[in-house]
Amino acid sequence: MLQIKNLSASIDNKKILKGLNLEVKAGEVHAIMGPNGSGKSTLSQLLAGKDGYTLDGGEVLFEGKDLLRLAPEERASLGLFLAFQYPVEIPGVSNLYFLKSAYNALRKKRGEEELDAVDFMELVKEKSKLVEMNETLLTRPVNEGFSGGEKKRNEILQMIVLEPKLCILDETDSGLDIDALKVVSKGINAARSKDRAIILITHYQRLLNYCEPDFVHVLYNGKILKSGGKELAFELEKHGYGWILES
Amino acid sequence: MISTNQKISHYLDAFQKVENSLLGNEIPWLKQFRAKAIAEFENLGFPSTQDEDWRFTEIETITNKKFDLPAKEETDYQKNEIHGSLLGHCSPDKIQLTFINGIFKEDFSKNIKNLPSGLKIKNFKSMIKDEPKTLEKYFNSFERLDSDGFSLLNDAFFNDGLFISLSKGAVLKDEIYLNFITHSSHKDPVVYPRLLCFADRDSELNLVELNLGEVPLNYLALSASELICAENSKINYCKVQKESSSGFHLAKIRAQVQRNSRFYSHSIALGGSMVRNNLNVALAEEGAECVLNGLYLASGQELIDNHTQIEHLKPHTTSRELYKGILNGKSKAVFNGSILVHANAQKTDALQTNKNLLLSQDCHIHTKPGLKIFANDVKCKHGATVGQMDQDVLFYLRSRGIPKEEAQKLLIVAFASEIIDQIQLETFQNQLTPILFTTLMGKN
Structure with a gap:
């Protein structure tokens, strides 16, 4: 589904990614771990299409298409979804309206009929139960005045409503208490399917206790240093990132 | 290039010509009122960018032209064509009043017979005929110390207008639609729409006013609105401007807010070659409150200028002001908000905000929120922001x-x-x- 080949990118002339390789197939769950500054967020933002990065080399294929040439909305309509590390607040736009606009924009792009307000409301109510989200958060402006945990749940809600093919979760577990982490994990696990791939970008092994990955990669200094199964995460937790550098 | 004298004398000459045929010419107080206005105009002339209040508003494009009163009443307009653009046309059960070039048009108005009890709606022509004393009384409750060249021209030339009054305790939930249309086949017409509104004790009134230009050529609309909220009453006055891109609209709006009464103003300016709103509110007695909200959309070469002044004259008066602007192209906007708290207006509570969203590199906003406070126990805050669209969002x-x-x-x-x-x-x-x-x- 996703092939990242020898990807190098910089921001303000500072090299962040230095020849990154990764292949993700449908049905797989990958965890990318790494210390601060290793390039985790750059990778996720670059894949989603954020401006401001210079591509120094390499390529990214998403379902065979040259992903980096596409506008963010085109990537979304192909089925790519990024759960933001820091979701933005949008005053004046209700959460429900935003979600419906996104949902219908994607349907329109696929040539499907748009869903009316009543049917959409039903769909969202059903899905928001899964992430235990208070219904009042739907009528409030997007993320405005939401707690950290509510913002992350809102990201997961968007994910399970929009049903993307590839979900990239950028530190969705950071700053969550254990109860919120469980709820978010439940949402992620519900999204697992044989047609969908998930990339969990995280600092902490804790999330992986609830969402078991098929593969774990260690990102360090702009490159994947080591890849392995879920046991790699436990090793990291035990020995720290220094252990990878030494071995 | 026309000299300053020529610019002024164009209107003085016009006044001499029409003076004796203007509305209410036979009524001494009105004749005097006009004579005083034209004399003041002669003395004051037009404002210039040398005047602090007009620093960013270049009016040469107006004064260099010779705008004339439409020679005759327009009759060749298409009724249907205008109807579609009137505000309130989708609410057939609501009261709708239409003025074309400042003159009341009954055939464009709706539901004006059998008015709800307590509501009086008459054009100036009928007021002069039926009850000139009432008109005089409310006319004279304004001192008009804030007059400028443009508002004085309305005082001198207005030839009709709308009088609305709501009697004691009458509460009108349904809004009344006022449509002021400029429509002329005459080249460079000038029109003088006028509104006088009085809400008596404990009454409530909602007005929605549309100002629309249907002229492909330049035109000048000099409008004047005067509103009085008597004790414990409320007026909600919404003004929408949708002038054509070659239309000029300059307005003077004055509101008197008496004890425990509320004045709400929503000013929506959607365009025009130049739009200038002078909104002056006097919180004249204790407990008076005003909410002034504004939205302006400017693009191309348009200029939209909002000057507001709120005077807190007595203790325990409250004002809330929020103006927001969206600018694009090479447009320009001016926001100048002045809050004046007089020495005995203790416990004044005032909040003033101006926010601007700039969508292009070439647009300009001049924003100047201002407080002048002569009392020592007040709560006043003001601020302005200018920003672009948030790229992260x-x-x-x-x-x-x-x-x-x-x-x-x-x-x-x-x-x-x-x-x-x-x-x-x-x-x-x-x-x-x-x-x-x-x-x-x-x-x-």
């Missing part, structure tokens, strides 16, 4: 599949919604939102 929306243009539109409408949502007149809001959309789409 735009990226967030696009990353969810919303196309760029749609995402931009969504954010612009969200910016405007803070004003629209506060209007609290559902039918009008529903009619306004699509107008806002089309204006924005036409402008982007």
